[in-house]
Amino acid sequence: MANETMEVQEAQKQEIAESDAERTRQRLAFVPRADIYETDDSIVVVADLPGVDEGSVDITLDNDVLSIEGHVEPQVLEDYCLAYAEYRQGDYQRKFSISNKIDGEGIEATVKDGVLRLFLPKAKPTSRKISVTSG
Amino acid sequence: MSLQPFGSFVSPWREMDRLRREMNRLFADLPASAGTAVPGYPAMNVWTNENGAVITAELPGVATEEIDISVVGDTLTLSGTRQPTELPENAVAHRRERGAGRFSRVFRLPFPIESDKVEAAFENGVLSVALPRPESDKPRKIAIKAG
Numbered sequence: 001m002a003n004e005t006m007e008v009q010e011a012q013k014q015e016i017a018e019s020d021a022e023r024t025r026q027r028l029a030f031v032p033r034a035d036i037y038e039t040d041d042s043i044v045v046v047a048d049l050p051g052v053d054e055g056s057v058d059i060t061l062d063n064d065v066l067s068i069e070g071h072v073e074p075q076v077l078e079d080y081c082l083a084y085a086e087y088r089q090g091d092y093q094r095k096f097s098i099s100n101k102i103d104g105e106g107i108e109a110t111v112k113d114g115v116l117r118l119f120l121p122k123a124k125p126t127s128r129k130i131s132v133t134s135g
Numbered sequence: 136m137s138l139q140p141f142g143s144f145v146s147p148w149r150e151m152d153r154l155r156r157e158m159n160r161l162f163a164d165l166p167a168s169a170g171t172a173v174p175g176y177p178a179m180n181v182w183t184n185e186n187g188a189v190i191t192a193e194l195p196g197v198a199t200e201e202i203d204i205s206v207v208g209d210t211l212t213l214s215g216t217r218q219p220t221e222l223p224e225n226a227v228a229h230r231r232e233r234g235a236g237r238f239s240r241v242f243r244l245p246f247p248i249e250s251d252k253v254e255a256a257f258e259n260g261v262l263s264v265a266l267p268r269p270e271s272d273k274p275r276k277i278a279i280k281a282g
Contacts (some may be wrong), residue, residue, distance in 0.1 A: 013178075033232040034142045035220040048233055050193035050260035075261065077189055080182035087178035087193060114195030114260020 009060030013087060032068065032116075036096070043102070043120045049092045050114035051075070057092075057116060059109055066096045068116065176238045179213070185274055187245055187267035195260030196233070202257070204264055206250040211266065214239035246272055 013030040027104040034047040049057065051072040070092035098120065106121040146152075175191040177248050190211060194202065202215040219235035222228060249269040 027282070035231050036234050037220070037222050038229060039223055039226045043229075044226075046233065048260075049196040050195040051216045075191065077182045080184045082180060082188055083183040083188070084179075084181040087180060100213050107160040113197070113257070 025091075028088055030090055030092050031094050032070065032092045034094065034096075041122055042053075043098065043122065045096070045116075045118040045120070047092075047094070047115065047116045047118075049111070049116050051089060052092065052111060052114060052116070054111045057109075058113060059107075059116075059118065061102060061104055061107065061120075064098050064101075066098050066102075066118075066120070067094075068092065068094045068118075070116070156229075159233060175193065175240050176234075177213075179240065181242070185268075186197070187246075187248070187265065190264045192262045192264075193260060194257075194262050197260075200256050202262065204253070204255055206248050206253050206266070209244045209247045210252065211242045211244065211248070211264065212239065213242070213262075213264075 014033075015028065015030055032047040032049045034045055036043065036045050038044075045066070045068075047068060049068075049072075050069040050071040056071040056073075058067075058071075060067045072089050072091060074089040101123040103121045103123040108119040110117045167217075177194050179190055179192045182189045182191070189214075192213065192218070194215070199213055199219050201218070202213070203222050205212045214237070216237050217235045220233060244266065248266045252266045252267045
């Protein structure tokens with residue numbers, strides 16, 4: 001499987017469809033592609049945000065909605081003319097609704113080479129299981 | 136309908152204009168990227184001036200040792216491998232949108248490249264390759280002699 005060449009769709013970034021809540025800035029915004037997986041004690045989100053470093057990404061968890069916002073300063077090369085463009089640059093925005101309860105204190109986020117990794121530990125269950133004995 | 140009272144000036148292009156506006160409105164609702172075909176991964180932008188070119192590509196998550204840049208004459212070949220997200224054992228995947236695998240793109244510039252002076256930088260997932268033109272190939276200003 002690793003020998004297959006990349007699909008063409010991967011190269012195109014998907015723009016967000018402005019639905020009810022529009023962005024205040026009239027700038028281009030994209031939906032970052034994300035891999036999400038769940039283990040026994042955590043949920044991990046890995047998202048592609050090229051051009052973003054740790055200072056330009058905002059992550060908020062509000063009730064059960066996780067919001068990822070990345071800001072990119074468009075790269076403009078002085079003295080050069082853009083002769084051919086296959087991609088555009090803009091901000092990134094995506095929201096996820098997290099079904100499990102997440103322990104908000106233990107969320108960790110790292111950004112490396114334009115990839116954001118979010119580690120969301122699940123909250124410990126607060127209910128206690130009561131065992132029933134005969135007698 | 137273009138029923139107009141007799142005597143007012145009716146432009147013959149009015150219907151065509153209206154049709155054009157309606158078509159624009161129809162296509163404006165589609166996402167802008169629909170229909171534009173990108174010939175392969177990764178998408179690249181090319182900046183040029185008279186001294187050379189700079190090619191940028193977005194390659195998030197690709198390690199620099201997995202990217203191969205080779206320059207032959209006027210052709211740049213960018214290839215490499217993108218590793219898939221590693222899943223720990225007994226993890227359940229909810230979404231797998233990030234593709235992985237080998238990629239290779241060949242780009243031909245309209246001028247030869249001085250391969251000794253090619254430089255590449257990789258920052259925050261964005262690769263920039265500077266491709267200078269050899270001195271002998273740069274455009275020369277030709278002075279016009281008076282008289």
